[in-house]
Amino acid sequence: MLFLGGRSGVGKSSVAVELHTQLAAAGVRHCVIEGDNLDLAHPPPWEHHLAERNLAAMWANYRALGYRRLIYTNTVSVRQVDALTAAMGDAPHVTAVLLTSTDATARERLARREIGTALRQHVERSDAAARSLEALAPASVHRIPTDGRSVADIATEILALTGWHG
Incomplete structure:
Protein backbone atom coordinates (compact mmCIF):
# COMPACT_ATOMS: atom_id res chain seq x y z
CA MET A 1 0.00 0.00 0.00
CA LEU A 2 1.22 3.46 -0.86
CA PHE A 3 -0.09 6.37 1.18
CA LEU A 4 0.35 9.81 -0.42
CA GLY A 5 -0.23 12.69 1.97
CA GLY A 6 0.40 16.40 1.94
CA ARG A 7 -1.15 19.82 2.05
CA SER A 8 -3.69 21.04 -0.50
CA GLY A 9 -1.91 22.15 -3.65
CA VAL A 10 1.12 19.91 -3.17
CA GLY A 11 0.22 17.63 -6.08
CA LYS A 12 -1.15 14.44 -4.48
CA SER A 13 -3.79 13.78 -7.12
CA SER A 14 -1.52 14.72 -10.03
CA VAL A 15 1.23 12.44 -8.74
CA ALA A 16 -1.28 9.61 -8.17
CA VAL A 17 -2.44 9.89 -11.80
CA GLU A 18 1.17 9.83 -12.98
CA LEU A 19 1.91 6.81 -10.78
CA HIS A 20 -1.11 5.12 -12.35
CA THR A 21 0.13 5.97 -15.84
CA GLN A 22 3.65 4.66 -15.17
CA LEU A 23 2.43 1.48 -13.47
CA ALA A 24 -0.11 0.78 -16.22
CA ALA A 25 2.62 1.22 -18.88
CA ALA A 26 4.75 -1.32 -16.97
CA GLY A 27 1.82 -3.75 -16.73
CA VAL A 28 1.68 -3.53 -12.91
CA ARG A 29 -1.78 -4.36 -11.52
CA HIS A 30 -2.87 -1.65 -9.06
CA GLY A 35 -9.40 9.34 0.10
CA ASP A 36 -10.86 12.85 0.15
CA ASN A 37 -13.93 11.48 -1.62
CA LEU A 38 -14.64 8.74 0.92
CA ASP A 39 -16.29 11.06 3.44
CA LEU A 40 -16.94 14.29 1.55
CA ALA A 41 -20.24 15.37 3.07
CA HIS A 42 -21.80 18.14 5.11
CA PRO A 43 -21.96 18.02 8.00
CA PRO A 44 -18.68 16.06 8.09
CA PRO A 45 -19.29 12.45 9.21
CA TRP A 46 -15.80 11.96 10.71
CA GLU A 47 -17.07 10.70 14.06
CA HIS A 48 -18.69 7.77 12.23
CA ALA A 57 -15.65 -1.79 1.24
CA MET A 58 -13.75 -0.54 -1.81
CA TRP A 59 -10.60 -2.51 -0.94
CA ALA A 60 -12.66 -5.70 -0.45
CA ASN A 61 -14.02 -5.24 -3.97
CA TYR A 62 -10.57 -4.66 -5.45
CA ARG A 63 -9.10 -7.62 -3.53
CA ALA A 64 -11.88 -9.89 -4.82
CA LEU A 65 -10.76 -8.95 -8.33
CA GLY A 66 -7.12 -9.77 -7.58
CA TYR A 67 -5.64 -6.35 -6.85
CA ARG A 68 -2.80 -6.29 -4.32
CA ARG A 69 -1.35 -2.79 -4.76
CA LEU A 70 -3.20 0.33 -3.68
CA ILE A 71 -2.30 4.00 -4.05
CA TYR A 72 -4.29 5.98 -1.49
CA THR A 73 -4.24 9.78 -1.47
CA ASN A 74 -5.46 11.93 1.39
CA THR A 75 -4.05 15.01 3.10
CA VAL A 76 -3.46 13.31 6.45
CA SER A 77 -3.17 9.68 5.33
CA VAL A 78 0.48 9.46 6.45
CA ARG A 79 -0.66 10.17 10.01
CA GLN A 80 -3.43 7.53 9.90
CA VAL A 81 -1.57 4.53 8.51
CA ASP A 82 -2.51 2.18 11.36
CA ALA A 83 -6.23 3.06 11.32
CA LEU A 84 -6.45 2.86 7.54
CA THR A 85 -4.62 -0.46 7.22
CA ALA A 86 -6.74 -1.87 10.05
CA ALA A 87 -9.86 -0.83 8.14
CA MET A 88 -8.60 -2.71 5.11
CA GLY A 89 -8.47 -5.93 7.10
CA ASP A 90 -5.02 -6.77 5.77
CA ALA A 91 -1.47 -6.40 6.98
CA PRO A 92 -0.03 -4.74 3.88
CA HIS A 93 3.54 -3.64 3.34
CA VAL A 94 3.22 0.15 3.59
CA THR A 95 5.15 2.96 1.99
CA ALA A 96 4.08 6.37 3.28
CA VAL A 97 5.08 9.54 1.42
CA LEU A 98 4.51 13.12 2.54
CA LEU A 99 4.66 15.42 -0.46
CA THR A 100 5.89 18.88 0.50
CA SER A 101 6.05 22.32 -1.07
CA THR A 102 6.68 25.88 -0.07
CA ASP A 103 3.74 28.09 0.83
CA ALA A 104 4.29 30.08 -2.37
CA THR A 105 4.15 26.99 -4.58
CA ALA A 106 1.01 25.65 -2.89
CA ARG A 107 -0.72 29.02 -3.14
CA GLU A 108 0.11 29.36 -6.83
CA ARG A 109 -1.23 25.87 -7.56
CA LEU A 110 -4.36 26.43 -5.50
CA ALA A 111 -5.02 29.73 -7.30
CA ARG A 112 -5.06 27.83 -10.62
CA ARG A 113 -7.35 25.13 -9.25
CA GLU A 114 -9.78 26.95 -6.95
CA ILE A 115 -11.83 29.21 -9.18
CA GLY A 116 -14.72 29.73 -6.78
CA THR A 117 -15.13 31.57 -3.50
CA ALA A 118 -13.18 29.06 -1.39
CA LEU A 119 -9.61 30.01 -2.39
CA ARG A 120 -8.77 31.93 0.78
CA GLN A 121 -10.17 29.13 2.95
CA ARG A 131 2.77 22.81 9.57
CA SER A 132 0.83 20.03 11.28
CA LEU A 133 1.96 17.31 8.89
CA GLU A 134 5.61 18.28 9.12
CA ALA A 135 5.46 18.32 12.91
CA LEU A 136 3.36 15.18 13.43
CA ALA A 137 4.10 12.79 10.55
CA PRO A 138 6.25 9.93 11.86
CA ALA A 139 9.96 9.87 11.02
CA ILE A 158 8.11 7.23 -5.33
CA LEU A 159 8.06 4.05 -7.44
CA ALA A 160 11.68 3.46 -6.48
CA LEU A 161 10.60 3.56 -2.82
CA THR A 162 7.78 1.04 -3.38
CA GLY A 163 9.63 -1.40 -5.61
CA TRP A 164 6.55 -1.68 -7.84
CA HIS A 165 8.42 -1.38 -11.12
CA GLY A 166 6.89 -4.45 -12.69
Missing part, protein backbone atom coordinates in the same frame (compact mmCIF):
# COMPACT_ATOMS: atom_id res chain seq x y z
CA CYS A 31 -5.72 0.64 -8.04
CA VAL A 32 -6.01 4.26 -6.92
CA ILE A 33 -8.39 5.61 -4.30
CA GLU A 34 -8.79 9.33 -3.63
CA HIS A 49 -15.40 6.66 10.61
CA LEU A 50 -17.08 6.74 7.21
CA ALA A 51 -13.78 7.09 5.32
CA GLU A 52 -12.43 3.92 6.91
CA ARG A 53 -15.69 2.04 6.30
CA ASN A 54 -15.79 3.11 2.64
CA LEU A 55 -12.11 2.24 2.20
CA ALA A 56 -12.74 -1.22 3.64
CA HIS A 122 -8.19 26.50 1.00
CA VAL A 123 -4.96 28.49 1.34
CA GLU A 124 -5.43 28.89 5.09
CA ARG A 125 -6.18 25.18 5.56
CA SER A 126 -3.26 24.22 3.32
CA ASP A 127 -0.82 26.34 5.33
CA ALA A 128 -2.07 24.89 8.62
CA ALA A 129 -1.97 21.32 7.27
CA ALA A 130 1.63 21.77 6.09
CA SER A 140 9.34 6.71 8.96
CA VAL A 141 7.35 8.74 6.43
CA HIS A 142 9.35 9.66 3.32
CA ARG A 143 9.30 13.41 2.66
CA ILE A 144 9.49 14.39 -1.00
CA PRO A 145 9.56 18.03 -2.12
CA THR A 146 7.50 18.91 -5.21
CA ASP A 147 8.64 22.48 -5.86
CA GLY A 148 9.94 22.96 -9.40
CA ARG A 149 9.66 19.25 -10.25
CA SER A 150 7.59 17.40 -12.82
CA VAL A 151 4.99 14.90 -11.67
CA ALA A 152 6.81 12.26 -13.75
CA ASP A 153 10.02 12.83 -11.79
CA ILE A 154 8.21 12.72 -8.45
CA ALA A 155 6.32 9.54 -9.42
CA THR A 156 9.55 7.85 -10.54
CA GLU A 157 11.15 8.64 -7.17
Whole structure:
Protein backbone atom coordinates (compact mmCIF):
# COMPACT_ATOMS: atom_id res chain seq x y z
CA MET A 1 0.00 0.00 0.00
CA LEU A 2 1.22 3.46 -0.86
CA PHE A 3 -0.09 6.37 1.18
CA LEU A 4 0.35 9.81 -0.42
CA GLY A 5 -0.23 12.69 1.97
CA GLY A 6 0.40 16.40 1.94
CA ARG A 7 -1.15 19.82 2.05
CA SER A 8 -3.69 21.04 -0.50
CA GLY A 9 -1.91 22.15 -3.65
CA VAL A 10 1.12 19.91 -3.17
CA GLY A 11 0.22 17.63 -6.08
CA LYS A 12 -1.15 14.44 -4.48
CA SER A 13 -3.79 13.78 -7.12
CA SER A 14 -1.52 14.72 -10.03
CA VAL A 15 1.23 12.44 -8.74
CA ALA A 16 -1.28 9.61 -8.17
CA VAL A 17 -2.44 9.89 -11.80
CA GLU A 18 1.17 9.83 -12.98
CA LEU A 19 1.91 6.81 -10.78
CA HIS A 20 -1.11 5.12 -12.35
CA THR A 21 0.13 5.97 -15.84
CA GLN A 22 3.65 4.66 -15.17
CA LEU A 23 2.43 1.48 -13.47
CA ALA A 24 -0.11 0.78 -16.22
CA ALA A 25 2.62 1.22 -18.88
CA ALA A 26 4.75 -1.32 -16.97
CA GLY A 27 1.82 -3.75 -16.73
CA VAL A 28 1.68 -3.53 -12.91
CA ARG A 29 -1.78 -4.36 -11.52
CA HIS A 30 -2.87 -1.65 -9.06
CA CYS A 31 -5.72 0.64 -8.04
CA VAL A 32 -6.01 4.26 -6.92
CA ILE A 33 -8.39 5.61 -4.30
CA GLU A 34 -8.79 9.33 -3.63
CA GLY A 35 -9.40 9.34 0.10
CA ASP A 36 -10.86 12.85 0.15
CA ASN A 37 -13.93 11.48 -1.62
CA LEU A 38 -14.64 8.74 0.92
CA ASP A 39 -16.29 11.06 3.44
CA LEU A 40 -16.94 14.29 1.55
CA ALA A 41 -20.24 15.37 3.07
CA HIS A 42 -21.80 18.14 5.11
CA PRO A 43 -21.96 18.02 8.00
CA PRO A 44 -18.68 16.06 8.09
CA PRO A 45 -19.29 12.45 9.21
CA TRP A 46 -15.80 11.96 10.71
CA GLU A 47 -17.07 10.70 14.06
CA HIS A 48 -18.69 7.77 12.23
CA HIS A 49 -15.40 6.66 10.61
CA LEU A 50 -17.08 6.74 7.21
CA ALA A 51 -13.78 7.09 5.32
CA GLU A 52 -12.43 3.92 6.91
CA ARG A 53 -15.69 2.04 6.30
CA ASN A 54 -15.79 3.11 2.64
CA LEU A 55 -12.11 2.24 2.20
CA ALA A 56 -12.74 -1.22 3.64
CA ALA A 57 -15.65 -1.79 1.24
CA MET A 58 -13.75 -0.54 -1.81
CA TRP A 59 -10.60 -2.51 -0.94
CA ALA A 60 -12.66 -5.70 -0.45
CA ASN A 61 -14.02 -5.24 -3.97
CA TYR A 62 -10.57 -4.66 -5.45
CA ARG A 63 -9.10 -7.62 -3.53
CA ALA A 64 -11.88 -9.89 -4.82
CA LEU A 65 -10.76 -8.95 -8.33
CA GLY A 66 -7.12 -9.77 -7.58
CA TYR A 67 -5.64 -6.35 -6.85
CA ARG A 68 -2.80 -6.29 -4.32
CA ARG A 69 -1.35 -2.79 -4.76
CA LEU A 70 -3.20 0.33 -3.68
CA ILE A 71 -2.30 4.00 -4.05
CA TYR A 72 -4.29 5.98 -1.49
CA THR A 73 -4.24 9.78 -1.47
CA ASN A 74 -5.46 11.93 1.39
CA THR A 75 -4.05 15.01 3.10
CA VAL A 76 -3.46 13.31 6.45
CA SER A 77 -3.17 9.68 5.33
CA VAL A 78 0.48 9.46 6.45
CA ARG A 79 -0.66 10.17 10.01
CA GLN A 80 -3.43 7.53 9.90
CA VAL A 81 -1.57 4.53 8.51
CA ASP A 82 -2.51 2.18 11.36
CA ALA A 83 -6.23 3.06 11.32
CA LEU A 84 -6.45 2.86 7.54
CA THR A 85 -4.62 -0.46 7.22
CA ALA A 86 -6.74 -1.87 10.05
CA ALA A 87 -9.86 -0.83 8.14
CA MET A 88 -8.60 -2.71 5.11
CA GLY A 89 -8.47 -5.93 7.10
CA ASP A 90 -5.02 -6.77 5.77
CA ALA A 91 -1.47 -6.40 6.98
CA PRO A 92 -0.03 -4.74 3.88
CA HIS A 93 3.54 -3.64 3.34
CA VAL A 94 3.22 0.15 3.59
CA THR A 95 5.15 2.96 1.99
CA ALA A 96 4.08 6.37 3.28
CA VAL A 97 5.08 9.54 1.42
CA LEU A 98 4.51 13.12 2.54
CA LEU A 99 4.66 15.42 -0.46
CA THR A 100 5.89 18.88 0.50
CA SER A 101 6.05 22.32 -1.07
CA THR A 102 6.68 25.88 -0.07
CA ASP A 103 3.74 28.09 0.83
CA ALA A 104 4.29 30.08 -2.37
CA THR A 105 4.15 26.99 -4.58
CA ALA A 106 1.01 25.65 -2.89
CA ARG A 107 -0.72 29.02 -3.14
CA GLU A 108 0.11 29.36 -6.83
CA ARG A 109 -1.23 25.87 -7.56
CA LEU A 110 -4.36 26.43 -5.50
CA ALA A 111 -5.02 29.73 -7.30
CA ARG A 112 -5.06 27.83 -10.62
CA ARG A 113 -7.35 25.13 -9.25
CA GLU A 114 -9.78 26.95 -6.95
CA ILE A 115 -11.83 29.21 -9.18
CA GLY A 116 -14.72 29.73 -6.78
CA THR A 117 -15.13 31.57 -3.50
CA ALA A 118 -13.18 29.06 -1.39
CA LEU A 119 -9.61 30.01 -2.39
CA ARG A 120 -8.77 31.93 0.78
CA GLN A 121 -10.17 29.13 2.95
CA HIS A 122 -8.19 26.50 1.00
CA VAL A 123 -4.96 28.49 1.34
CA GLU A 124 -5.43 28.89 5.09
CA ARG A 125 -6.18 25.18 5.56
CA SER A 126 -3.26 24.22 3.32
CA ASP A 127 -0.82 26.34 5.33
CA ALA A 128 -2.07 24.89 8.62
CA ALA A 129 -1.97 21.32 7.27
CA ALA A 130 1.63 21.77 6.09
CA ARG A 131 2.77 22.81 9.57
CA SER A 132 0.83 20.03 11.28
CA LEU A 133 1.96 17.31 8.89
CA GLU A 134 5.61 18.28 9.12
CA ALA A 135 5.46 18.32 12.91
CA LEU A 136 3.36 15.18 13.43
CA ALA A 137 4.10 12.79 10.55
CA PRO A 138 6.25 9.93 11.86
CA ALA A 139 9.96 9.87 11.02
CA SER A 140 9.34 6.71 8.96
CA VAL A 141 7.35 8.74 6.43
CA HIS A 142 9.35 9.66 3.32
CA ARG A 143 9.30 13.41 2.66
CA ILE A 144 9.49 14.39 -1.00
CA PRO A 145 9.56 18.03 -2.12
CA THR A 146 7.50 18.91 -5.21
CA ASP A 147 8.64 22.48 -5.86
CA GLY A 148 9.94 22.96 -9.40
CA ARG A 149 9.66 19.25 -10.25
CA SER A 150 7.59 17.40 -12.82
CA VAL A 151 4.99 14.90 -11.67
CA ALA A 152 6.81 12.26 -13.75
CA ASP A 153 10.02 12.83 -11.79
CA ILE A 154 8.21 12.72 -8.45
CA ALA A 155 6.32 9.54 -9.42
CA THR A 156 9.55 7.85 -10.54
CA GLU A 157 11.15 8.64 -7.17
CA ILE A 158 8.11 7.23 -5.33
CA LEU A 159 8.06 4.05 -7.44
CA ALA A 160 11.68 3.46 -6.48
CA LEU A 161 10.60 3.56 -2.82
CA THR A 162 7.78 1.04 -3.38
CA GLY A 163 9.63 -1.40 -5.61
CA TRP A 164 6.55 -1.68 -7.84
CA HIS A 165 8.42 -1.38 -11.12
CA GLY A 166 6.89 -4.45 -12.69
